[in-house]
Every structure is written in C-alpha cells, then in structure tokens.
Amino acid sequence: MGVAKKQSAKLTTDMFEDVPVLRRKWQAALKPGERLPRYEDVMLGSLGRLADHMVLLNGDNDAFAVSRTGRYAQKWLGDERWDIPMHVLPPDCATVLTEAASNAVKNSRPYQAVAHCVRDGMVRTYDVLALPTFSRWGGTLVGTYVNERGAQYNLLDAIFSTTEDGVISVSTIRDASGAPSDFQIVHHNEGAAKLLKVPAQGLQWRRLSEGGHLLCSELVVARLREAVAKGVRDQFEIDSDERSLRLGVTAFGDILSLTISDVTPLKRREASFRLLFDSNPMPMWVFDPETTGFLKVNDAAVQHYGYSREKFLSMKIREMWPQDEWVSHSQALRHLGEHYQSGRHWRHLRADGSEICVLTFGRRLSFEGRNAYLVAVVDITERLKAEARIAYMAHHDGLTNLANRELYQERLQQALEGGNADGKRVAVLCVDLDLFKNVNDSYGHPMGDRLLRQVADRLQSHVHGNNLAARLGGDEFAVILTSIASPNETSDFAGRLIHVLSQPYEIDGNEVVIGASIGIALSPGDGMSGEELLRNADMALYRAKQDGRGVHRFFEPEMDRQAQKRRDMELDLRHAFANGEFELHYQPLVDIASGRISGFESLLRWRHPEKGMISPAEFVPIAEDIGLITSIGEWVLREACNEAVKWPDQVKVAVNLSPVQFRSRNLVQVVISALANSGLSPKRLELEITESVFLAETEANLAILHQLRELGVSISMDDFGTGYSSLSYLRSFPFDKIKIDRSFVKDLAKRSDCLAIVRAISGLGRSLNITTTAEGVETVDQLDWLRAEGCNEVQGFLFSGAKPAAEVEQLLFRFGARSSKAA
Structure with missing residues (x-):
C-alpha cells in the first residue's frame, strides 16, 4: 500500500x-x-x-x-x-x-x-x-x-453503497467557460436500460442532450447540474407511463452515480433483484452465511465457473477455495459486516480444477425471508499475469531475455551480502564480443540482433545455479559467479566461455565468426561493492582488448592507476582547449629533385602549464575517444591556413585529419570555412588521412573525400605500408600523395625487405602518378637510397624537426626559398 x-x-x-x-x-x-x-x-x-x-x-x-x-x-x-x-x-x-x-x-x-x-x-x-x-x-x-x-x-462500491436497482454513471461535459453543459453516460447496468426503456447499446456513451429517454428531461438535467455544482447527494422522483421512478444522485467530482428504482409497490422487490443480479454480466451469487451454502447464482457465475446451476446450489462456498486458503477464507467469512470489499485477491477453483484470482464485493440482504449475503466477483487473473509480465520485463532484456542491468545489480548485491557473511568470494565477469560491429556493418542490425540472441543462449547454457548472466547493453554482457573457490576456477570458466562464444554461428545460412574478451574482478580484494567490482572488471576488459582480444584478464591495481591517469588527462584536455594551451609546430617537406621546401606538415603540440610538452601519442587517442578531437581539428585547420597564407605561394601546408572528424559530417564545411577566412588557395592545402578512414562507413567517407578533392584540396594517405595498406584503397580514391612510413626508412640501408617495400611503393606511385613522400629521414645515406628509388619528397630530422611558426621563415631562407610571398 x-x-x-x-x-x-x-x-x-x-x-x-x-x-x-x-x-x-x-x-x-x-x-x-x-x-x-x-x-x-x-x-x-x-x-x-x-x-x-x-x-x-x-x-x-x-x-x-x-x-x-x-x-x-x-x-x-x-x-x-x-x-x-x-x-x-x-x-x-x-x-x-x-x-x-x-x-x-x-x-x-x-x-x-x-x-x-x-x-x-x-x-x-x-x-x-x-x-x-x-x-x-x-x-x-x-x-x-x-x-x-x-x-x-470504484464503481462496484457505488453499486453496493447506493441501490440494488438500475445504476448509471454519467460524466460532466463543460463548455468553454467551465460550466456544466451536458452529461454523457459512461457506465450503466442492464436494469437501468430496462427502466428507461432504451436498448443497452443505445444508452452507452449517449449524451443527455440527444434525448430519447426519461433522464433527458429538463428537470433531471437541472438537478444533475446542481449536484455537480454543490458536490452533494440528491434524490427525487419522476413519473411516466403509470410508473413512479426514484432517482438517487451521488457526485464524485465530475462523475455522477445515478440509481434508478421502480418504487411502484407491486414491482419493487422483483425489479431491484433482477436489475442487480440475474442479468448482470458480473458473476454474482447469494449464500447463507450460517450454512455457507449457495442460495442463488446468476448466469454469469454459471458460465464463468463452469459448474451447472444445480451443482452450484448443492455446494458449500468452501468447495471453491484451495485448501491452503481455507483458514484465511474462513477468517474473512467470520468477520463479514453489512458490506464487504476485498482487501486482497483470493484464489477460486473452477469446475475444471483451474484456479483464478478474484476480487470479491458483497453486502448483507434479506433473501426469501432469510439472512443472506450477495457477492459480486471480478476476475483479475489476466490482469495479474500482465502485471507479472511487466515486472519480468522490467528486470530482463527485451532482445535476449537475459537479466538486465537493474536485475544484475540487485543479484550482485545479494551475492556480495551472502558471500561476505559466509567468507566466500564473488566473481564479476565483463564480457565483450569481438568483431561484433563488423557483423552489424556487413549484414545489418537484424542479423546482429539474431547473433546476440544466440550468444545469450550459449551464455545461459553455461551459467548455472545461483550464477547469473546478463546483458548490460549493445554487445556487452556480464556474469556473476557466486561462491568462487579460487582465481584458477574463475580463469578456467572464463577460458571455456571464450571458447564457447568464439565458435561459428549459423544464421540464415551464413556462417558468422566473432570472438569474446573478458575482464574479471574478484571480491573482496578487487572491491566490496557491486559498483566497484563492475568498474574494475570493466578496466580488466579494456586490458584484455588491448592485449589482442580473445583473452581474459584479471583486474590489477595498476589498471586503476592508469584509469585515474586517463581521467585526469581527459579533464586536463578539456581545460587545455578552453585555455588555449595547444599550439602548432611545422616540419618541412623537402622536394628531393630541387632540394627546396615544398611544404610544411602542421603538427599539434600541447604545452601543459605544469607538465610541459605532452606527446600527441598520449593525448590524441583520448581526445578522439571523448569527442574533443573534432573541435581541436577545426582549430588546427583554421590555425594552419592562417599561418600558411604568410608563406611563399609555392609552399603548401599539410594537416592531419582524424577518422573521428569524418563522423561529424560537416568536415567539408569546416575546410571551406578555414580556407575562406584565411584566404589560402585550396591548392596549397593538403589533408592527410590514415587507412582507418576506410575501415568504417566507407561510402560516406569516400563521398566526403571526393567533395574535398573537388574544392582543389590535395589528399594524402599517411603511414602507407603499415596496417592493412590495401591496394584497393588506391583504386577507390585517387590520392595525390602516399607517405612511406618511417619504420621502412629507418632500416633502409640494413634490411633488404625494407628497401624492397620502398622500391615497390615508389614504383606504384610513379605508375599511378601519385607523389611519394618518405617520413623519418635522419641520415644522408637514407636520403641517397630514397633518391635512387625515385622517391619524390622527404621529411625528417636530417632537414629539421617540427618548429614553431615563428621559425618557419628561417627554415625557408635556409633552404633557399623566399622569405616573403612571391610577387
């Protein structure tokens, strides 16, 4: 309650x-x-x-x-x-x-x-x-x-508290000024329709203004308005067709309950009982409270319970009660007053032995000269089933039928309380599916949903007893193992689970292969609360995915330290962008044939007020994860264009783009804005991307690259030769430049395979009319090898590291370029 x-x-x-x-x-x-x-x-x-x-x-x-x-x-x-x-x-x-x-x-x-x-x-x-x-x-x-x-x-309360005759409920309809203007019949019993001489179907939902029966008279409508206005009970009589009808009116706010009785002396008893009992669609009966035998049942009770009328009248009311409720039923029977309303739901037995759940309402009356009790029954079996289903759905995932996060947390808390009391461990396993996104991207989300259901089935088949499997969202699952004897036991279970989840799946005639990674936290060492254990298991999962996926890892305190370090860096990053702590440095790109600077690559630097310079390798991945890289990338584009416009006209500026910037879908507008605001020619802007741009949403990203190319901007493929380096990338988009990764340049003079790769990439560039740039050139020998293999452009410490904008003019002078814009 x-x-x-x-x-x-x-x-x-x-x-x-x-x-x-x-x-x-x-x-x-x-x-x-x-x-x-x-x-x-x-x-x-x-x-x-x-x-x-x-x-x-x-x-x-x-x-x-x-x-x-x-x-x-x-x-x-x-x-x-x-x-x-x-x-x-x-x-x-x-x-x-x-x-x-x-x-x-x-x-x-x-x-x-x-x-x-x-x-x-x-x-x-x-x-x-x-x-x-x-x-x-x-x-x-x-x-x-x-x-x-x-x-x-409760309308049943109104039925039993006002009259045994005709019952009608009407709702008030108000006009624009808020005054009652009309009334609509929202509920009535069959007796009311008979007394008013109107078919039941013609009475329901009718407005009194539509006319057609006695309640539509001006007298009745005026008394109803007064009852609504004063919120009081009223009773009056109307005469028609040699009959005298008594109307009782009770106001419940804007709802009026009308009771209608034929007070003609010869018809009073017959009408009152017929209206409330015989034709009532609600199961009803009359029983003797002394003998508990049935005295009369209506048709609805016979049909609903399945007993014949003769059988009903030969039974005691106790025969309808399940044995385990005899005591509580009997106690309620002994305390019957003038009126009764269920304070709880009861179970009743039907003729076929099935059980139903009911609410009962009753009142004491005189029946054929003896003390009796009238009972009306409301079957709430289906309602309770629906409520149970709703309660189940509130604690279970709608797609996989596994426990959801709410139930998972409840059961984890219970397991921890029981484990702490018994001195036993509880293990929390965070399970993440490897390569699941590829399934969604390749086959669509409906296929992904079917795959998740099969994964849930496998989890269910391997998580038994008091243990629990749950889906936390997306392709993230979790398992609770109670009463764990040792970490080895948990490790063995996790290994088996990875093996089971990594077996091929058959879906619509397709063989789908994914994997699983698992992070593990054990109480009490890794945490005493469910929140702490789940957080630490999630950190262990992150380590498992870093270590190549398809493995499980236990939580270690060092992970927490790393996570705290990451959280601190996230906070510092947001402050850094707001406080203007970022700056751009520029590393020259040297044309091998002329020995002159052909352009500069703009490189982002973070000058922390306390920690000094922080490497982009540390902060860029975090900026990408938290979505800050999009704003930073826009700033880099604007800053680089504003600086490059001061250089000689033949010198380009190269800007690196993160794959995250492509997701915002406004990258083209950002580039246009940077060029327009700076006045830099599009031909002097070179945008560098990595192959990861092609690994997700390829068609959309290709469309963006083509739009940028149409502006006149050059597009360069960075770090070519590493990762997948699929030649299909060069077919899918006409790159202006490919950059040979520094890892091949470093061992160029020592390893024949590095030389072969450089030679192949340079030859590929010449065949496709694509400029090749070698990164990380540090020695004259490396430069000679690259020149011999036909490489077009180089950059590296042999020429200069990345320098602040203020030193660019000195570099241009050093390499023989004019220090001011060409006339």
Whole structure:
C-alpha cells in the first residue's frame, strides 16, 4: 500500500508541475500580434518526458483526428497507431479530446478539461490540457497533454453503497467557460436500460442532450447540474407511463452515480433483484452465511465457473477455495459486516480444477425471508499475469531475455551480502564480443540482433545455479559467479566461455565468426561493492582488448592507476582547449629533385602549464575517444591556413585529419570555412588521412573525400605500408600523395625487405602518378637510397624537426626559398 500511495502522489505531483510548465511554454512561444504560437516553438525541442503524455490533433471545430501520440498516451487510448480518425478511439477518450481541443481552438488559448475513463470497474480521472498552435503547413494543430490523477473511484462500491436497482454513471461535459453543459453516460447496468426503456447499446456513451429517454428531461438535467455544482447527494422522483421512478444522485467530482428504482409497490422487490443480479454480466451469487451454502447464482457465475446451476446450489462456498486458503477464507467469512470489499485477491477453483484470482464485493440482504449475503466477483487473473509480465520485463532484456542491468545489480548485491557473511568470494565477469560491429556493418542490425540472441543462449547454457548472466547493453554482457573457490576456477570458466562464444554461428545460412574478451574482478580484494567490482572488471576488459582480444584478464591495481591517469588527462584536455594551451609546430617537406621546401606538415603540440610538452601519442587517442578531437581539428585547420597564407605561394601546408572528424559530417564545411577566412588557395592545402578512414562507413567517407578533392584540396594517405595498406584503397580514391612510413626508412640501408617495400611503393606511385613522400629521414645515406628509388619528397630530422611558426621563415631562407610571398 505504501508504494501505491507514493506512486499516486508522484502522479499527482507530476500533473501539478506539468500543466503550469506547458502553459508557460505556450505563453512564451506566443509572439506579439499573433493569435496562436507556432507548433514548432511549443511542441518541439524541449518537452522531454512530457512528450510521452502528448496527443497531437489536427483539424478544427469538432472535426479532429489523431496525428501523433506518445507512449503514455498510447496506453491511455489503447491504440498505438498514428494518423487515425477520432471515431475509432474509445468514446470516453474521444469525447474529452474533442471537448478540450474545440474549446482551445475557439478561445485561442490553452484549455484544461477532465476525463473520466472506466477500466476494469475503476473510474480513472485524467487531466487533459489542450494547447492550440498553428502549423506552417496550414491548419491548426492541438498538442494535448494527458496525465492521470491519483484518485480513483470504484464503481462496484457505488453499486453496493447506493441501490440494488438500475445504476448509471454519467460524466460532466463543460463548455468553454467551465460550466456544466451536458452529461454523457459512461457506465450503466442492464436494469437501468430496462427502466428507461432504451436498448443497452443505445444508452452507452449517449449524451443527455440527444434525448430519447426519461433522464433527458429538463428537470433531471437541472438537478444533475446542481449536484455537480454543490458536490452533494440528491434524490427525487419522476413519473411516466403509470410508473413512479426514484432517482438517487451521488457526485464524485465530475462523475455522477445515478440509481434508478421502480418504487411502484407491486414491482419493487422483483425489479431491484433482477436489475442487480440475474442479468448482470458480473458473476454474482447469494449464500447463507450460517450454512455457507449457495442460495442463488446468476448466469454469469454459471458460465464463468463452469459448474451447472444445480451443482452450484448443492455446494458449500468452501468447495471453491484451495485448501491452503481455507483458514484465511474462513477468517474473512467470520468477520463479514453489512458490506464487504476485498482487501486482497483470493484464489477460486473452477469446475475444471483451474484456479483464478478474484476480487470479491458483497453486502448483507434479506433473501426469501432469510439472512443472506450477495457477492459480486471480478476476475483479475489476466490482469495479474500482465502485471507479472511487466515486472519480468522490467528486470530482463527485451532482445535476449537475459537479466538486465537493474536485475544484475540487485543479484550482485545479494551475492556480495551472502558471500561476505559466509567468507566466500564473488566473481564479476565483463564480457565483450569481438568483431561484433563488423557483423552489424556487413549484414545489418537484424542479423546482429539474431547473433546476440544466440550468444545469450550459449551464455545461459553455461551459467548455472545461483550464477547469473546478463546483458548490460549493445554487445556487452556480464556474469556473476557466486561462491568462487579460487582465481584458477574463475580463469578456467572464463577460458571455456571464450571458447564457447568464439565458435561459428549459423544464421540464415551464413556462417558468422566473432570472438569474446573478458575482464574479471574478484571480491573482496578487487572491491566490496557491486559498483566497484563492475568498474574494475570493466578496466580488466579494456586490458584484455588491448592485449589482442580473445583473452581474459584479471583486474590489477595498476589498471586503476592508469584509469585515474586517463581521467585526469581527459579533464586536463578539456581545460587545455578552453585555455588555449595547444599550439602548432611545422616540419618541412623537402622536394628531393630541387632540394627546396615544398611544404610544411602542421603538427599539434600541447604545452601543459605544469607538465610541459605532452606527446600527441598520449593525448590524441583520448581526445578522439571523448569527442574533443573534432573541435581541436577545426582549430588546427583554421590555425594552419592562417599561418600558411604568410608563406611563399609555392609552399603548401599539410594537416592531419582524424577518422573521428569524418563522423561529424560537416568536415567539408569546416575546410571551406578555414580556407575562406584565411584566404589560402585550396591548392596549397593538403589533408592527410590514415587507412582507418576506410575501415568504417566507407561510402560516406569516400563521398566526403571526393567533395574535398573537388574544392582543389590535395589528399594524402599517411603511414602507407603499415596496417592493412590495401591496394584497393588506391583504386577507390585517387590520392595525390602516399607517405612511406618511417619504420621502412629507418632500416633502409640494413634490411633488404625494407628497401624492397620502398622500391615497390615508389614504383606504384610513379605508375599511378601519385607523389611519394618518405617520413623519418635522419641520415644522408637514407636520403641517397630514397633518391635512387625515385622517391619524390622527404621529411625528417636530417632537414629539421617540427618548429614553431615563428621559425618557419628561417627554415625557408635556409633552404633557399623566399622569405616573403612571391610577387
């Protein structure tokens, strides 16, 4: 009960907070001189969780249709479809949506209404706020917010607390001024339809303004308005067709419960029992509280429970109870008062032996001159199953059916508490699939999802007992091993698991091969809390992937130190960019034939105020991981172009691009902006990329490279000869330059294989008309070998290391280039 109250209080609090927020947002979007704000200014951009509660209506006056709905609104409507007419919705939802939208449009301002929906015998009250807007495509769009109030009303309570005769519930419909203007029938029993002489199907959802029965008279409508206004009970009689009907009215906010009794003396008893019992679709019976025998059952009870009427009337009520509930049922029976309502759900037995879960409601009455008890039954079996399913889904991954992160953390905490008490270890294993991204990229995400399900099946088959396998997200899994005897036992398990997960998978006729890497943390040495163990296991996983993948690694304290160092560097990096601690140095590129500087490669440097110069090898990978490299790369482009425009016209500037910069999809615009702002000719800008640009999203990245090439910019392949160095890269894009990696130049005079590779790359460049540049030239012998093999360009310490911009002019003078721009 405490949880339910908290949830109810939260719903009410959210409603009271959300409605003012939406009103203010609508008002803030309304511009002077305009009748309505724009749809985009109100409904797009910052609704957050409120978007789940929105129903977007299009149309005007009373002709509205549902265009879009949020997840919460879809549950309220019972319909997940979009672009549907209003008449296909439940009438109670359609009525209030039309009312709110019509009044909002007519008044050109937000309009708040109240909806009363009946579900499973419960009246649920919803606040509905309509926000009228105009669309740039023409017409009116009404964003309608829906949220449930905390209070609910039970119609069964109203049935048993007011009358045994006809029962009708009506909801109040208010006009634009907020005054009650009409009433709509939202619930009734069959007896009410008979007393009013209207077919049941013609009564449900009818408005009283439509006429056709006694309740539509001016007298009745006036008394209903008064009851709503004062919130009091009322009782009066109306006469028609030689009958005298008594109407009892009870107000529950905007919901009115009407009881109708035929008080004609000869028909009173017959009518009251027939209306509430015989034709009621709810299973009902009358029993003797002394003998506990059944005295009468209705057709609904016979059909629902499967006992014949004769069998029912020969039974004791105890025969419907499971034996393990006899005591609790009997105690409840001994304490029956004038009225009864279930404080819990009960289990009942049907004729076929199956069990159902029910709520029961009753009242004491006189039946055929004896003390008796009338009982009505609500079967909640399916509702409980749905709730159990929801609870299961809240703790399990929807794709793989493994435990999700929430359940994993709960079970890990339980295992740690049990292990600490017994002095036993608990192992946490973080499992990451190797090459899974390649499967998604090659076969698509549906194939990736099927692969994840097969991985989950293999995990389930090897994780037994109190141990647990979970999916934490993406291709990340985790395992809890309880009561571990030794690290060797965990190591053996991890090795077996890697072997199992690395076996080929058969999916849609395709053989898919992936691998797995595992990081391990053991309590209590690697952590006492679940959070600490999971964090340390994740660090061990990172080490396993660094060590070549397909292996498992245990957590070591050094990993934590490295992780802390990385976190510190991430923080320093963000401060460095904000504080302008980066600078560019320039290393000359020398044309072998002329001996002159043909260009400079711009190299990023970080001058830390306390640690001094930090190597790019240390900070660039981290900047790429945290996404800062995109901003840094834009700064490098601008700075290099601004500097190069001061050099002689024949001298180029080379700028390295990170593969991460291609993901932003605005790289071409960044290059155009840097050239435009600096005034540098595109022909003097050379962009260097590595082969990793081709390893992901090849088509999109190729398109970007072609756009850059069309600008007149040169494109260079860096570090050629290492990694894959696929010749298909040279076919897929016409590079202007390929740079021979320094590792081949270093041993050029000592190793014949290095010479052969340099010779092959140089020959390839000549055949394809691509300039070849050798990196890392440090000796005259290396330069002579490169010249002999036909290499076009060189760079390295033999000529100069990377220098600050202020020293570029001196380098140009030293190599015979003019120190100022050519005339």
